[in-house]
Structures are given as structure tokens and as C-alpha cells.
Amino acid sequence: MKSTNLYKGSLITIILKLLNEHDSMYGYEITQKVKEITKDELQLTEGALYPALHKLEAQGLLDVEVIKIGNRVRKYYKLTEAGTKETVDKLAELESYIRNMRALVNPKFRLE
Amino acid sequence: MKSTNLYKGSLITIILKLLNEHDSMYGYEITQKVKEITKDELQLTEGALYPALHKLEAQGLLDVEVIKIGNRVRKYYKLTEAGTKETVDKLAELESYIRNMRALVNPKFRLE
DNA sequence: AATATATACATAATTTTCTTATGCATAAAA
DNA sequence: TTTTATGCATAAGAAAATTATGTATATATT
Numbered sequence: 075m076k077s078t079n080l081y082k083g084s085l086i087t088i089i090l091k092l093l094n095e096h097d098s099m100y101g102y103e104i105t106q107k108v109k110e111i112t113k114d115e116l117q118l119t120e121g122a123l124y125p126a127l128h129k130l131e132a133q134g135l136l137d138v139e140v141i142k143i144g145n146r147v148r149k150y151y152k153l154t155e156a157g158t159k160e161t162v163d164k165l166a167e168l169e170s171y172i173r174n175m176r177a178l179v180n181p182k183f184r185l186e
Numbered sequence: 187m188k189s190t191n192l193y194k195g196s197l198i199t200i201i202l203k204l205l206n207e208h209d210s211m212y213g214y215e216i217t218q219k220v221k222e223i224t225k226d227e228l229q230l231t232e233g234a235l236y237p238a239l240h241k242l243e244a245q246g247l248l249d250v251e252v253i254k255i256g257n258r259v260r261k262y263y264k265l266t267e268a269g270t271k272e273t274v275d276k277l278a279e280l281e282s283y284i285r286n287m288r289a290l291v292n293p294k295f296r297l298e
Numbered sequence: 299a300a301t302a303t304a305t306a307c308a309t310a311a312t313t314t315t316c317t318t319a320t321g322c323a324t325a326a327a328a
Numbered sequence: 329t330t331t332t333a334t335g336c337a338t339a340a341g342a343a344a345a346t347t348a349t350g351t352a353t354a355t356a357t358t
Contacts, residue, residue, distance in 0.1 A: 079195030080283040082315075082345060087192070091291045102306050111296055112286040122345055124308060146306065146353055165291055171192040172284055174224040179203045179277055184223055194315060194344075214335050234316055236337060258324055258335060 077116050085118070085126050087168055090161040093136070093153050100141075100148045101127060127151060135160050189228050197230070197238050199280055202265070202273040205248070210264045212253075213239055239263060247272050 092104055099107070105118045127149075130136045135157035139150045153161065176183040204216055211219070217230045239261075242248045247269035251262045265273065288295040 078279040078283060079315085079345095080199070080279060081195070083191030083194035083343095084287060085344080088287075088290050095293065100306080102304095106305095108290065111289050115282065116286055119346065120306090120308080121310095121347070126344090128308095143306090144353075148306070167190045167192060168287060168291060170227065171190060172287070174228055175196065175200075175280060175284070177223050178200050178220065179280060181207065191316095191344080197315080212335080214333095218334095231317065232335090232337080233318070233339090238315090240337095255335090256324075260335070 081116060084168075085122055086130065087164040088118075089123075089126060089130065090135070090153070090157065090164050093151060094158065094161045098139075098150045098152045100150050102148075130157070193228065196280075197234055198242065199276040200230075201235075201238060201242065202247070202269065202276050205263060205265050206270065206273045210251075210262045212260045212262050214260075242269070 088108065089104060092107055093099055096107075101120075101123055105120070105123060108116055108118050127136065127138075131138055131151070133156075134154055136151045137154055139152075141148045141150055173183075200220065201216060204219055205211055208219075213232075213235055217232070217235060220228055220230050239248065239250075243250055243263070245268075247266055248263045249266055251264075253260045253262055285295075
């Protein structure tokens with residue numbers, strides 16, 4: 075990632091959600107999609123992305139399929155069933171996080 | 187902090203905003219205020235909070251005043267002028283973060 | 299034809315930020 | 329009187345990132 079500290083801890087959520095939406099993606103594709111959606115405001119760094127993908131795979135949340143494009147290799151990742159469940163949890167955590175941060179920084183959102 | 191990874195990197199923003207709103211607070215008071223606002227969903231840990239306060243003070247963003255309550259000590263922190271400016275920046279970063287994360291996880295929010 | 303940029307993966311060293319554990323001490327409640 | 333709450337602090341370790349490299353092919357540019 076290349077941005078403010080706030081993105082620390084968000085990478086897994088981002089990866090899972092994009093895979094949830096696009097079914098199958100490879101690493102470089104994920105970096106480009108994030109750049110596109112955030113209009114260059116968030117740039118995933120390879121040093122963060124690849125280890126994160128490996129970790130998710132090791133946890134059984136992603137399956138990987140290696141494809142040769144000409145002489146080059148691509149690794150396509152997709153969610154496992156466990157990965158899909160985890161995505162739901164991570165998205166709920168994000169909503170909770172945003173709700174709490176809004177309440178903390180904006181008294182208007184401190185309801186009931 | 188005691189919660190999901192998402193809160194990583196948010197502590198400074200939280201501290202600055204609460205001090206911006208309350209003028210002067212001490213460490214323990216900040217932990218209680220955060221608990222109250224988030225209904226126990228976010229608990230600041232002392233191991234994170236106190237070093238963060240010391241760091242902000244060292245950076246010239248906070249001033250400290252030591253008060254004796256009976257035989258006990260409290261350290262009241264308040265924003266310096268630089269601290270007030272930094273608060274504005276941090277809040278803008280948070281809004282940007284939330285906007286980008288919303289766009290990433292919710293295709294509906296991907297407006298030009 | 300040569301060179302720069304884009305595509306595509308990977309890992310190691312270091313830094314940042316936090317958790318967990320511990321320590322000291324007083325005040326209030328059970 | 330013993331637990332809980334108040335109030336500060338720091339050190340060891342873990343987690344997650346940044347930064348710096350490395351390898352290699354494909355495409356654009358000069």
C-alpha cells in the first residue's frame with residue numbers, strides 16, 4: 075500500500091472483496107483494479123500484496139491456478155468456500171469500523 | 187486497541203479528534219470516552235495509548251500539564267496550534283480513506 | 299536497434315504500530 | 329480485606345506494512 079496509515083490492516087478485506095466480486099484475479103490485476111477504483115489514491119505495493127495472497131492461500135481462503143501467458147506466468151486466485159464466508163465477516167468488520175470511527179470523529183453520529 | 191486489524195493506524199486520528207473536541211483530556215479519560223462512544227466495541231490499550239501521547243507531545247502537537255488529584259497524578263493533554271492543524275489533515279485523510287474503502291467494497295459507490 | 303516502460307512474479311531487511319505482559323501506586327467498593 | 333477502578337509507564341514480541349532488490353518477458357518509444 076502507498077497511502078496514509080489508515081490503510082494498514084485493510085489489505086485482506088480489499089483482496090477478499092475484489093475476488094468476491096470478480097471471481098478470479100491475478101496479483102497484478104488486483105493492483106491495477108485498486109488503482110483504478112481509487113483513482114490512484116491507493117497503490118498496493120507488491121511487498122504487501124504477494125505475501126498477503128500467499129497467506130490467504132495457506133489459510134485455505136484462496137485457491138490458486140497457474141496460467142502461462144506466452145512465456146510469462148500468471149497466478150489466478152479465487153475464493154474457496156471458507157474464503158467466501160471470511161469475506162462476509164471482513165465486510166461486516168469494515169462497516170463496524172466505519173460506524174465507530176464516524177461516531178468518534180463526528181458527534182452527530184453518536185446516536186442513542 | 188482491542189479490536190480488528192482495521193483500527194491499526196487510526197489511534198492518532200482518534201486522539202487528535204477527541205482533544206480537538208474536548209479541549210483538554212488525560213489518558214485514562216480518553217480510554218473511557220472511546221469505550222463510551224463505541225459502546226465497548228473499541229477499547230484502547232494503555233500500551234498503545236501512552237506511547238502515542240508521548241509521541242504526539244514530542245512532535246509538538248500536544249502540550250501536557252501535570253495535575254495532582256489528591257496523591258495521584260494526572261497528565262492533561264491539549265492540542266498545540268500545530269496539533270490543531272494536524273487534526274484537520276488527519277480528519278481529511280479519514281474521510282478519504284472511508285470514501286475509497288466504500289468504493290472498493292461497494293460497486294454502487296464507484297462514481298467517477 | 300536500443301532503451302525505457304509495463305507486465306508479473308518473489309523475497310529479505312527494516313520500520314511502524316500494535317498487543318501482551320508487567321510494574322508501580324492510590325482510591326473506592328464489596 | 330480483597331477486589332475493582334483509577335492513573336501512569338515501559339519492555340518484549342507479533343503483525344503488517346514499506347522499501348529495496350531480484351528475475352524475467354512484452355511492448356513502446358526514440
